[in-house]
Amino acid sequence: xxxxxxxxxxxxxxxxxxxxxxxxxxxxxxxxVGLAEILAEAKAPKGSLYHHxxxxxxxxxxxxxxxxxxxxxxxxxxxxxxxESFHGGVTTLAHxxxxxxxxxxxxxxxxxxxxxxxxxxDTAFRARANHLFQGWINEVTWQAERFGMAEPRAxxxxxxxxxxxxxxxQLARARGSSDVLRALPNxxxxxxxxxxxx
Amino acid sequence: xxxxxxxxxxxxxxxxxxxxxxxxxxxxxxxxVGLAEILAEAKAPKGSLYHHxxxxxxxxxxxxxxxxxxxxxxxxxxxxxxxESFHGGVTTLAHxxxxxxxxxxxxxxxxxxxxxxxxxxDTAFRARANHLFQGWINEVTWQAERFGMAEPRAxxxxxxxxxxxxxxxQLARARGSSDVLRALPNxxxxxxxxxxxx
DNA sequence: CCGCAATTAGACCAAGTGGTCTATTCGTCA
DNA sequence: TGACGAATAGACCACTTGGTCTAATTGCGG
Numbered sequence: 001x002x003x004x005x006x007x008x009x010x011x012x013x014x015x016x017x018x019x020x021x022x023x024x025x026x027x028x029x030x031x032x033v034g035l036a037e038i039l040a041e042a043k044a045p046k047g048s049l050y051h052h053x054x055x056x057x058x059x060x061x062x063x064x065x066x067x068x069x070x071x072x073x074x075x076x077x078x079x080x081x082x083x084e085s086f087h088g089g090v091t092t093l094a095h096x097x098x099x100x101x102x103x104x105x106x107x108x109x110x111x112x113x114x115x116x117x118x119x120x121x122d123t124a125f126r127a128r129a130n131h132l133f134q135g136w137i138n139e140v141t142w143q144a145e146r147f148g149m150a151e152p153r154a155x156x157x158x159x160x161x162x163x164x165x166x167x168x169x170q171l172a173r174a175r176g177s178s179d180v181l182r183a184l185p186n187x188x189x190x191x192x193x194x195x196x197x198x
Numbered sequence: 199x200x201x202x203x204x205x206x207x208x209x210x211x212x213x214x215x216x217x218x219x220x221x222x223x224x225x226x227x228x229x230x231v232g233l234a235e236i237l238a239e240a241k242a243p244k245g246s247l248y249h250h251x252x253x254x255x256x257x258x259x260x261x262x263x264x265x266x267x268x269x270x271x272x273x274x275x276x277x278x279x280x281x282e283s284f285h286g287g288v289t290t291l292a293h294x295x296x297x298x299x300x301x302x303x304x305x306x307x308x309x310x311x312x313x314x315x316x317x318x319x320d321t322a323f324r325a326r327a328n329h330l331f332q333g334w335i336n337e338v339t340w341q342a343e344r345f346g347m348a349e350p351r352a353x354x355x356x357x358x359x360x361x362x363x364x365x366x367x368q369l370a371r372a373r374g375s376s377d378v379l380r381a382l383p384n385x386x387x388x389x390x391x392x393x394x395x396x
Numbered sequence: 397c398c399g400c401a402a403t404t405a406g407a408c409c410a411a412g413t414g415g416t417c418t419a420t421t422c423g424t425c426a
Numbered sequence: 427t428g429a430c431g432a433a434t435a436g437a438c439c440a441c442t443t444g445g446t447c448t449a450a451t452t453g454c455g456g
Binding site: 397398399400401402403404405406407408409410411412413414415416417418419420421422423424425426 | 427428429430431432433434435436437438439440441442443444445446447448449450451452453454455456
């Protein structure tokens, strides 16, 4: 609510709404954020919302989650691209995530979960969440292969990383501390190529 | 909403309310469940709610989360008590949890997270979540020590198990499948006492 | 059986919800 | 410039929310 002075304004209305929704959903969950609040934060009228998202809030939630997921995808790539080993990439990713978590006052959780896991018992929400998560796992799998890990093993490592990430994130929220997130790399043990770590 | 015919009725009103709230919160989150629905499920009037929980919904949420957490504590104990090794206990716990997940139609997530992690930006909620989670970790730590793990290592193992649990649960929800939960023991790798697994 | 607190019962309320609809303004191409 | 669709603007609606309050009922100790 403070770092938008030069960024949000020139942004098209639709994107402003998506960003506002994604941010608010991430910190308080889909159900406890009202359209009024989203619109206020995005400085857009209701008409615009229903023009860009004919199906209303649920429509917007899908878009917001997808946008947030894209951000995570970029974060993963940015972490592994310059790394010298898979484990190095994991470490960078964990630290970047910890920093983001601290920026949210140790409050926000996984944006996809917060957006798609409460609300109504909507199977479309679940399906999208699965799709987005799978996207993260695929990206990590690809990165793992870049570092020479074989197919079944790479995928397993990616899945484990995802699980550790989500779990650590949860614990970090409860503790109000990013320490668990930063310590994540230590937990991945010998998942790296045998004997390749450190 | 079907297995209460002989269990709920003789239960005191307060407990009926807590159980109903815990169940509903677990499956749809704190914010998206209204008092009306809870009261209907618990077959109790509003007056009773505010008699037993003067602070209303938030008060009830704390109680519901605590009750759910107690259940998990029992589940942990029941899994490790008869086990022959730490890893065996982990396996049993993972399977029990998977079964519960399946009973909820592959829908419900961690009851504590669902109840205390959305709603208002209430620090009391976070504090309670941290307390309850720490309770789980302490219980597992204790169990790990029973199997001969040393103090720093036992605690680390317990934390890792917690993280894997929460993460796997999240992925299981997205996939609508308990498989990830059941596969959890495979991921704990060599956290067991060195060379003791399998 | 009485009396008194604990509990149950539910009408009621202000505030907020997501959603709809009509009117207006904006941007662009002829 | 005129015109036409895209986009913005916000009044409005039915409904639900969490919460309050008074009245009735229940259960138990004397």
